[in-house]
Structure formats: structure tokens, C-alpha cells
Amino acid sequence: MVFQYSKFFTLLLVFSFYSSGALGLTLEESFSSALGIYQSDKVNDSKYQQAIEATNQARSLYFPVLSAKGSYLKQDEALTQKAVGLNLTANLFNGGKDSDKLGNFKVDEVIIKNTKKLDQLGIYTEVVEAYFNFLLNLSEVKNLDLLKKQSNERVLEIKKRVQIGRSRRGELLQAEAQLASVEAQLINGEGLYKQALEKLILLTGLSENKIKEATLENLLDIKPFDEYLQLALSREDVENKQLEIEKFNRNLTIAKNHLMPKIDLSSNYYAYKDGSTTYKNADWDVGVNLTVPLYEGGSSRSQVKIEVEKKLTSQYQLIDLKRKLTVELSSRFEAFKRYRDQITPFDQALDRARKSYEETLRDYRLGLVTNLDVLTALNLYLDRKRDSEKTQILAVLSKKQIEVAAGILP
Template identity: 25%
Template sequence: MHSRKVNAFITAFFSALIIIPGSGHSLTLQEAVLAASVYDSEISAARNAQRADSQKRLQGFASLLPVVSLNGSYTKQDQPKATYAAGVTRHNYSLNLTQPLFDIAKYAAWKRGDAIANYADVALMLAEQKLITSVAEAYFHVIYQREVLTSAINAKSAYGKQLNQTQVALQVGEGTRLERDEAQANYDRAVADEIAAKNDLEEAGMIFSRLTGRNPDEIQPIALSCVMRFPVSDDFKALQQQAGQHNLQVRAALFQLEQTKADLIAAHGAHLPVVTLQAGYGTNWSKAEDSNILDTVFGTTSKTRSSSIGINVSIPLFAGGSQISQSIEAVRRREQGRDLLEDARRKARQETQSAWLKLKNGQSQYLAEKKALASAKNKVNSTSYGRKVGLRTIIDELNAEQEYYKTLQTLAKVQYDYLNARLKLSMETGELDYSRLAQYRCAADNKTPRLIKQGR
């Protein structure tokens, strides 16, 4: 729960800075999450829900404490024709105390309130984790779609030059119609890809703005080689064990199980006696107006004090079988909670293994795609040279360029998947919080045309 309070403090501290966008300021992932924590209405609702449910702990404990009440009354009686007590004023007060001595139901209410409050804390942490994940995915998606758009623009430019060359060559009789048509097809495809990439980037930006209230143009690119320097454990068994203990879904299921245990205690307690201490002190006044001898005889005017203390015992004998039925229901609910807890642990372990495999495979695939991109670039250069010396045709050069831009987009997708897998692994092991996002502060060189910079 301490990390939640730290996150709340950081959010409050930086909120004044985050909500005022700066004109040329690059927005890091940490800043985007902080902006979302102030802007997003869903996380605000989750905070209010947590504050409300946290009162259950106090309410449950209060049922174990004594109840003290002060009662009083004032009455005036007027009987003009009565032989006595023609006018009587009465007033009284009483101070009463009730203290449960043995009441399993109240103890169970305390335990249940404590479990509900703990679950509320975890529910808020889950909401914060969901917000971090949503913002990070939107942040990464904007970067990825920028990369796709940049690749599409470069491809269209290259294919446009090739199309002009083939048209000129066809006019002077040095080219063929087949080469011109091939270049035209590649150019038209690149134009369509650019339109689709612009639409996808605009949609990704809208999602990011909806979550954070910030301009997606402020997002800074990320150097993946820098992110990869942060180590990830090779022992996925240890990561699975960590997920089984610290995964937030597991912790939520654990506190839900605690609630069912409290309900079971309450159901069993319904078969037991309830012992209560009761004490009271009070005074009664009665005063007759224009009293006579009859008022004196019958005590119309009087003042009495009373005090009492005792123990009340209530023993349940028969309730039509409802209490037995409630006990059976509570046992089944507890077993259901245990099954759900085990299911949450199994899912956490499975998702951790899946994220770990994607992360490790992503590292290998990233290195392989970098080599493939370098090879594709060399092939473009060699094919271009080969066409100049008559060993390759313009169609060969077009195919080489097409393969290069396809590899470029594949590399961008690999980087996007790697970032999401790293985020997913942190979430499943219960480590995803604001401080973890510092790993993504590695900014790429702004001079590079690549929006997700490759390692050098």
C-alpha cells in the first residue's frame, strides 16, 4: 500500500506542471502517465471508490466498541377539572451504555470490513496499473505509427523517382512498358500505404489524447538499445513465483477470499450465544402545579434516580433451518474464493511465462531484423549499381527497395512488440508502477529520420 501513497504524492506534486503543456517540450512516458492520472476520469472514480471503501475498516471496528446514548424527555400535562395532578410537568434523562462481550457476528463484521478496505486498496492499484498500461500502449503505438508513416513516405518518394525514370526511359526507347507498369504499381501501393499510415497515426494520437489530455506530437521517440540495457531475469521460474505472490489480480483474489472467510465466521457465529453488557443511569422529575393534599399522598411531585447494570445473554434455539443453510452457503463461498485465488495464480504464472518468452524472443528478433535491414540496404545499393552496369533491371531494383521498406516496417513492429512485452512482464510480476517507467526515458537522437532509433 506504501507504493500507492507514493504514487499519489508524486501525482499531486507534479500535476501543476503536467497540465500546462510546454511548446517545444518532449513528453516522456512518465510525464504522460502523470498527466493521465490528473486528466482521466476513470482513475478519479477509482480513487473515490477506494476512499469510500476504506471506511469499511473503521465501520467494522466500531461495532466492537461500546455504544453510549443519552436520552431525555419533557412533558406537561394539564387537567383543569381533575381533583389532583391538575397540572404536572415531567422531565427525565437517561445515560445508557451497551458493550458487546461475546458476539461473533460483530467480530466477523470487523474482519470483513478490514478485507474490503484492503481489497479497495488493491482495486485502486489495479486501476492505476491499467492506466499506466493503457497510456504506455498508446504512447508506444503513436511512436510505431510514426515509424510506419515515415517508412511509407520514404517508400513513396523512392518509388516516385523510379516511376519518373521509367517514364523517361520509355519515352526515349531505353525502357520497357513492363518496367513502367511495375514502378507505377509500387508507387500507387506506396500512396495507399501512406494514406492508411496517416489514418492509423491520427487514430493512435486521438486515443493518447483521450487518456492524457496532451498533444501526441509532444511524444519523444525511444532508443530501444538503451531500454534493452535494463536487465531482465533469465530465471522465468523465479518470475513465475514472484507473479504468484505479487500479481495484483492474485492479491485482489486473496482479499476476496478473506471476505468469504469473514462471512463464514459470521455464519458459524449465528449458532452461538450473544453476550452483551448493559448499563444505565437516569433521573426522573415530576412537579405538580397548585398541588393539594392528594398530590402529596399520591406522589405527584417527586424526584427519583435510577442506575442499572447487567449482562444480557441471547441464545439462538431454532430459526427454521436458515442459519444452517447460511453456514453451508458460506462454506461453499469460501471454497469458491480458494478456487478463484488458485486460478488467478495460475493465470499470473502463465501470463508471466508468455511475456518473458515474447521478451526474450523479441530481443533475438530485434538483432536479427537489424541485420536483415542492413542486408536489405546493401542489396538495394548493389542492385542499383548492378542496374547501372547492365547486370540488373529496374524491376530488380524496385523489388530490392520494396524488400528494404518491408524490413524497415517489420523492425518497427518488432520494437513495438518488445516494448509491450516488457511492459506486460512488469505488470504480471507486480512491478509496474511509476518508477518502473524510468526505463523508457531513453530518448532517441532527434536528428535521425527513424522515430524509434536503432542501437549503434
């Protein structure tokens, strides 16, 4: 009768841990709550607005500049010169540098948008690790608590048997040693559980009671590796590195065109002019300035070399990034398959270990086996139960890590 109650209690624990009730906390809800705590979205939104204004500022270079202008000049033994009017200047040609700079500012807007997604992916990665670490420790504490209760049942039963002479004193000491060992393991397990719980609370801002409702979703099959790899190689960090190379290409063009001539337009309209020694009756003037760089001590040539090396650096980094993502995804994918394939064998082992414990306990009460056999069967049963639950959690974790590596957010 005692064992039947324990069996029912065990099944109830398993069901309550793995059932995903409507009120249970999900990984997606945890991530959404974490996003509300972190300020990275607001930071990136602010940077995006700055990038938009920088682009608008670059566009203004295509428009002429109109200024009010006044001058007063007094020279020794010469007429005092005074003038008030408007001045208009415009850049007519500068080797296309303004166009390339504008293109780079537009690229910055895209990079910041991508950075926002990458920051969210980083937060999601932390939440995934903390969430599943909590589930692992929760499962471990529940199983250790169950092992403690069943070990305590063994101690109580053997004490009664010792009193009536059906068991030896040594068997009682074995059971008490087992109970003390489990209590020590439970203390450690509860410490790790509290640590995992506290981290998830700080990360998500959720209450302790809400986090204790965390559930494990059903393990669904996954897409082929190539589909995830295609997503991984088009992640925002890969795109940003490609955009960085695009910017260096423009910077290289700007550096090469630095020695190109520059043509500027300058025009004046005089509302008042007095004391001018030349064209004193003229109300306006217009002129074109041509500037041709002849020698700068090799500065432009060095800048070209710098931009070439920066471009090469980014190209090498892009190759390494793609290789890193491929290796990481492959590792996650193989881990998932390994854990998934272990689920059925562990479930079968759990079923057999539970039946073995039932039979061994029955045989012990008939005097066919020793208490050591019962403790061995009990430990085997609980070990297989822990293995089964841990493998299921790690399988789902591996699937989520595959999605993270592929850049998939909830």
C-alpha cells in the same frame, strides 16, 4: 548521386525515429499525463475515506450508548407516570461478532488501497498499448513515405531513359504500377496512424505536437522469469482475493456464533420521577439482559452454508487467477525473447538488402539487369527495414507487457 541522397535520407529517418532525445515524449510521461485525466484515483481515495469511517463506526460498538430519556404514561383510573433521566446501554457479549466485523472493515481498507493500484495498472496497460501502437504506425508511415519517394525516383529516372531509348516502355509501366501501389498503402497507413494518434491524444490529454515527439527507449535486458513470476503472484489482485477469503472466514465465524447468547447491560438515572408504582423513591436502576436464540427456522444454518460456499468460490477463483497470471507472463516472456533474438538477424538482413539494392541499381545503370530486378531489390530492402524497426518496437512492447503482468508501474 540521387541514390546517395536517398541513402542519407533513410539513415536520417532511422536515427531520428530511434534516438531518445531529452525533449522526446516517454512512455512514463504519457502514463503520468493519463493519470491526471482519469478520476479513478479520486474515486478510490473517497472510497478509502469511507472505509476508514466504517471502521471507526464499527469501533463505536465497543462503547456504551448514553441517551437522555423521558417518559409519560397515563392509564385509566391509575396514576399518571412521568420520568426524566439518562439511559446507558452497553453490549457485554455477543459471541465475538463485533470483533469479526471490525476485522472485515480493516480488510476493506487494504482492499481499496490495492484497488487503487490495480486501476492505475489498468490505465498503464491502455497507455502502453496505445503508445506502442502509435510508434508502430509512425514507423510504417515513415517507411511507406520513403518507399514512395524512392519509387517516384525510379519513375522519373526511367522516363528519362525511355526518352533516349535506353529503357523500354514496359519498364516505365512497372515503375508506375509500383508507385501507385505504394500510394494506396500509404493512404491506409496514414489512416491507421491518425487513428492511433487520436487515441493517444484522448487517452493522455497531450497535444498532437507533443505526442509526435514519442521516442522508443533502449532495449535493456530483463530479469529471470522466476523473479517476474514471484512479483505477478503477489500482485494486488491476488492479495485482494486472499483478503476476500479472510473476510469469508470471519463471516463464517459470525454465522456460526449467531446462536450464541447475547448479554446486554441497561442502566437508568432519574432526575425526575413521579407517579411510579414501584420503587418510586429510587433514583437509579441497573439490569442485565440475557438473550438466547432457540429457534429461527434454520436461518443460521443456511447462512453458515452460504458463507462456506462463498469461501470455496473465492479459493477456486484465486487458483484460476494465479494460473492465468502465470500463463500470461510466460506468453509475454517468450514473445520478448522471440523478438529480441530476431533483432540482430533482421539488422543483418537489412544491411545486406540495402547493399543488394545499391548493387542492383548500379548494375541497372550499366545495362546488366532489368528494372524489375531493381524494383524487387528496392521492395526487399524496404521490407527488411520495416521488419527491423517493427521487431525492435515489439521487443520493447513485450518487455513492458511483462512488467504489466508482474504488476510493475513506472
